[in-house]
Amino acid sequence: MPTLIDLLARLSFLAAMPAVAGILITAGLLVVSRGWRLNVIALTLQYFFVVLLLTRLIRPEVAAVKGLIGWMICMVFYLTERRASALERSVAAEGAAPSQRWRRWVMSARASFCLLAGILVSVAAYTAVLRIPLPEVPTDVTLACYLLAGLGLLLIGLGEAPMQVGLGLLTFLSGFDLFYVALEPSLAVTGLLGAVSFLIALATAQLRVAQVVAGGEVKTT
Amino acid sequence: MIAGPLLLLTIPLVMAGIVYVLLRWASLSALLAVGTALALGIAVVTLPLDQPVHFWGERQIAMGEAVTFLGRELVLEQADRMAMAFLFLTAAGIFFLAWRVTPHSLLSPMGLGLLSLLSGALLIRPLIYAVLLIEIAAALSIFALQAEGQPPTRGGLRYLTFTTMALPGVLVTNWLLERYVLTPDEVGLLNAAAALLAVSFALLLGVVPFHTWVPAVAGDSVPLAGTFVLTISNGAAWFLLLDFLETYPWLNTHPYFGSLFSTAGLAMVVVGGLLAPAQRRLGALMGYSALVDSGGALVALGMHSRLGLTLALLSLLVRPFGLALMATGLSGLRARNGDDDSFDALRGLGWKAPWSTAVLVFGGLSVAGLPVSAGFTWRWSLCRALMPSSPGAALLLLLAGVGAMAGVWRGLSALLVRPRPPEGNRFPRVTPEGWLTAAVAIVAILACVGVGLFPQVLAPLAARLAETYTFLAP
Numbered sequence: 001m002p003t004l005i006d007l008l009a010r011l012s013f014l015a016a017m018p019a020v021a022g023i024l025i026t027a028g029l030l031v032v033s034r035g036w037r038l039n040v041i042a043l044t045l046q047y048f049f050v051v052l053l054l055t056r057l058i059r060p061e062v063a064a065v066k067g068l069i070g071w072m073i074c075m076v077f078y079l080t081e082r083r084a085s086a087l088e089r090s091v092a093a094e095g096a097a098p099s100q101r102w103r104r105w106v107m108s109a110r111a112s113f114c115l116l117a118g119i120l121v122s123v124a125a126y127t128a129v130l131r132i133p134l135p136e137v138p139t140d141v142t143l144a145c146y147l148l149a150g151l152g153l154l155l156i157g158l159g160e161a162p163m164q165v166g167l168g169l170l171t172f173l174s175g176f177d178l179f180y181v182a183l184e185p186s187l188a189v190t191g192l193l194g195a196v197s198f199l200i201a202l203a204t205a206q207l208r209v210a211q212v213v214a215g216g217e218v219k220t221t
Numbered sequence: 222m223i224a225g226p227l228l229l230l231t232i233p234l235v236m237a238g239i240v241y242v243l244l245r246w247a248s249l250s251a252l253l254a255v256g257t258a259l260a261l262g263i264a265v266v267t268l269p270l271d272q273p274v275h276f277w278g279e280r281q282i283a284m285g286e287a288v289t290f291l292g293r294e295l296v297l298e299q300a301d302r303m304a305m306a307f308l309f310l311t312a313a314g315i316f317f318l319a320w321r322v323t324p325h326s327l328l329s330p331m332g333l334g335l336l337s338l339l340s341g342a343l344l345i346r347p348l349i350y351a352v353l354l355i356e357i358a359a360a361l362s363i364f365a366l367q368a369e370g371q372p373p374t375r376g377g378l379r380y381l382t383f384t385t386m387a388l389p390g391v392l393v394t395n396w397l398l399e400r401y402v403l404t405p406d407e408v409g410l411l412n413a414a415a416a417l418l419a420v421s422f423a424l425l426l427g428v429v430p431f432h433t434w435v436p437a438v439a440g441d442s443v444p445l446a447g448t449f450v451l452t453i454s455n456g457a458a459w460f461l462l463l464d465f466l467e468t469y470p471w472l473n474t475h476p477y478f479g480s481l482f483s484t485a486g487l488a489m490v491v492v493g494g495l496l497a498p499a500q501r502r503l504g505a506l507m508g509y510s511a512l513v514d515s516g517g518a519l520v521a522l523g524m525h526s527r528l529g530l531t532l533a534l535l536s537l538l539v540r541p542f543g544l545a546l547m548a549t550g551l552s553g554l555r556a557r558n559g560d561d562d563s564f565d566a567l568r569g570l571g572w573k574a575p576w577s578t579a580v581l582v583f584g585g586l587s588v589a590g591l592p593v594s595a596g597f598t599w600r601w602s603l604c605r606a607l608m609p610s611s612p613g614a615a616l617l618l619l620l621a622g623v624g625a626m627a628g629v630w631r632g633l634s635a636l637l638v639r640p641r642p643p644e645g646n647r648f649p650r651v652t653p654e655g656w657l658t659a660a661v662a663i664v665a666i667l668a669c670v671g672v673g674l675f676p677q678v679l680a681p682l683a684a685r686l687a688e689t690y691t692f693l694a695p
Contacts, residue, residue, distance in 0.1 A: 153386075156382055160375055160378070162373045162378060165378050165382060169381065169382060169385050172385065172386070173385065173388075176388070176389045176392075180389070180392060180393070183393070183396040184392070184395075184396060186292075188291045188292055188293060188350070189350075189353070189392075191291070192350065192353040192354075192357070193353070195357055196353065196356050196357055196360065196385075196388075199357055199360035199361060200360050200381065200385070202360070203360045203361075203363035203364065203377075203381060206363060206364060206367060207363065207367065207373035207374065207377070207378065208373070210367050210371065210372065210373045210374075211372060211373045213370060214370065214371055214372040214373070
């Protein structure tokens, strides 16, 4: 049976522009979609593409550990959202059902706006690659870094729901991590950045639970 | 022989676990949390750095001994000693107040865990690892900030977001400085490092326009946990900034040093002073008042002198008195009002919760920097020091204090409205405060007023702390 390292070696042909395209699609999905299943799948794939690019900068073993941390985060989100959506469904079943048609229309307008904003950020990231190239990393990795950081910040700025902000923070951190491993490949920094990501995921999950317990409300004052 | 830095990291962490297990017994867990923080705070300043101390039989503690952790060095230096004592003793005070107002919250266990991480941030070398530990502490503080049964804390999320955004700048700075050592001709590297550090610390300290997390943390989180973040976590960021200035002297000689700090501080003072009186909730008022306080400290540092540094450090030492008192009052009032702290909802509550109201007002006085309060000691000295060179800044600082006080006055007016009897002439029952809460409130108020009346208690400590930093001329 092939190990994770063997698997990464076999998929190394993807570790260039195909991985960057994968990052663009998955990060874009996170920005546009509000469905938790799609978001968890997109985040899982995003970590996979980031690991592929990381194999070009650091040892595959270290990249694989980073990937495992990422997939554990996805597992935390999956379990939290699964429980939260079950609770929300049971609460919704007790109250009056909202108009599905109206809701679809609202979601569609929001998704269109997010898509447009995502495209603008992607164009800005491409321009940044030409104007402000990052040191010590190849051009395609630079593009991936800018895309992840930009779309992560967009995700944070577009909403105040804990899960959305959490996904944005993790996407932003992935972008920075991809750049920083080339500057400082030490294991201590890798471990601490992994701990930061995992704790952000736990804090986000805690706030998502609080949101469900409080009936889906997010404080606005 | 046990190395002191290792004890400062492990004891709070172990005690955090024990306090969490015993959280059901509020008094016992509070006693353990207060005792741990107090003992470590006293130990860190009293035990000598240069010689080991016999602790238990043959065992010895060497506070000054460096330890290697994950390949990085942990070392307790003279400047960090006072800083760590400040963190531990402030935490002891906050845990003591939390014992009465939020007895079963996660503040005590999480606070002890945060103390361990923030101590690590002050002890670890090189400094870039400190910002990673502060980031981990920010993520953990969400658990303390989130009130049980309440909607998710927006302030906690914003605090985490801004701290995360500060991370890349500091980490990349380290790489830029390492490259500068190899290629000293590339002065652009230093400018890039200075710019990145400026933005990162602006995010960490809540400088305008990155200030939105400050009122949010104060407004919608557990009030004393918010105070923990605004005094202890924020204090650790301040000491990290001073460590950076001490380690890299070229930052201090940068032509924009004074003007950058003064402008950033004044922006915070103006925004806080204008928005504080416009608030209609006590929590947000506390946040904007804290913004004014932080801004004043930056203005003091911008004076670029030993006196300015002393005043900035004095502001850090004094800030917990005002904010912790406000948070205690806010907690008491929220607990008796269904967690609503808007002025409309609080009308007349001052008569039913007089101690919470008194604590809130005295805390407000201190944060606004008015006489007979702890905050007055440094704010008045700063205004006097600024008056000859920049009278406009001194005037803005005074006006911002008046603005914060106007907000407190509006809150007090709402609290002291004579409540009209509702239909049926029966007032809703409000839980009385109890003599123990009253005693804690009296102790807290006396401490705040005592520091205001006898500034010679804390001012020499701030001066001694300032002497440990050598980056500014006397």
